[in-house]
Amino acid sequence: MVISDLPDNYYTGKRTFVRIDFNVPNIEVDPDPPRIRRAIPTIDYLTSRKAKVILASHLGRPDRRPDPKFSLKPLAVRLAEILRTNVRFVDDCIGDKVKEAIGSMGNGDVLLLENLRFHKGEEACDEKFSSELASLAEIYVNDAFGTSHRAHASTYGMARHFEYRLAGFLVRGELEHLARIREAPDRPFLVIVGGVKIKDKLSALKRLIDKADKVLVGGCVAYTFLVSKGLSVGDSLVEQESISWAAEVLSKHGNKIILPEDHIVSTNADDIKGIHLVSGGIPKFLKGFDIGRDTSKRYAKEIASGNRTILWNGPMGLFEKEQFSHGTVDVARSVALAYLRGCTTIIGGGDSIAALKMADVSEREVTHISTGGSASLEYIGGKELPGIEILTERSILEPAATEP
Ligand code: ADP
Ligand code: MG
Secondary structure: EEHHOOOOHOOOOEEEEEOOOOOOOOOOOOOOOHHHHHOOHHHHHHHOOOOOEEEEOOOOOOOOOOOOOOOOOOHHHHHEEEEOEEEEEOOOOOOHHHHHHHHOOOOOEEEEOHHHHHHHHHHHHHHHHHHHHHOOOOOEEOHHHOOOOOOOHHHHHHHHOOOOOEEEEEHHHHHHHHHHHHHHHOOOEEEEEEEHHHHHHHHHHHHHHHOOOOOEEEEEEEEHHHHHOOOOOOOOOOOOHHHHHHHHHHHHHHHEEEEOOEEEEEOOOOOOOOOOOEEEEEEOOOOOEOOHHHHHHHHHHHHHHOOEEEEEHHHHOOHHHHHHHHHHHHHHHHHHHHHHHHOOEEOOOOOHHHHHHHHOHHHHHHOEEOOHHHHHHHHHOOOHHHHHHHOOOOOOOOOOOOOO
């Protein structure tokens, strides 16, 4: 069910918990990212129907305890500017303070809770934490597509306590766009994968690899594959547990997977003087921070070679630093060009979206910008996402709402 499936008057005065994805790392640098903008229709819909809207999200990867670096407070300020209304913020997501704040909400008010990951129960999907979250509201809405591949307390555990678990408009929009590619992508279907969440990306690739005609690999994801081929990657980031799987995939699908042939390396990300280009393996004590020039050229050629669907998630390098941004910028521009020549392109992931901006690629040069990175890869690969599945599941732990 989607939020618009309940009668309008059902929402009046109802405490409505909306799991949004405000995992926006750089609100100061980019005050208007799609993840915030796309959450607005759901929030508007609920406030105009006089619900009491309780918003909750995670931000980054804090060490399961409060850390001002990962506070959602700046997002409350930005959201208030966008909504042009007051957005109250509480510096926790469960407990008496939160209950008091909710108790004093008027119909149509908006409240943003503090980072869910300040509690260890969130990622552990702890039952007690889940019930505490659930006790805050009468209706549950998931509009956090980018986190729906994880069975956390806010995306899964708490949802089980509600009779009405609804998809928001962002989630509905994502599913509509991605379902077509999940079912039958126009071929050739090219997947480009990079970034730093190696485990997530490799696990998604396990399914996607069968569907894709070709996969270009960059970012940290590439080093695990290179190690599995016996190449040296110096001190670059590698997912040890996945090396044998990577070797297996290469032996089975080797013709589909294209790996970097050269790299931009340095001793560390701040060692600007030490930056240089290496071909083949990466020598000892050095780390790869971007794909090299030949790899960039090769990837641009592959992207331009008549694909009909392209799915891209994960930057090719540490693009936040100009010195390591070239591979990512080249890929972004090549994918934009493919779109202008008629290819369906999906670009997903918080950082990949940020990279588009850096490459000066506009949203009009992409078929669909997905707010999900790994979630999109998993979904298109054919996996059922726990946060989406729970919306359709029948079993209810403790019904919290009455009949509409
Ligand atoms: P997305 O948010 O698009 O799903 P990820 O979160 O997986 O992507 O990864 C994005 C991050 O990966 C960026 O912050 C980028 O700097 C980092 N990254 C990519 N390649 C490298 C690399 N070779 N070394 C260090 N960081 C990298
Ligand atoms: Mg990211």
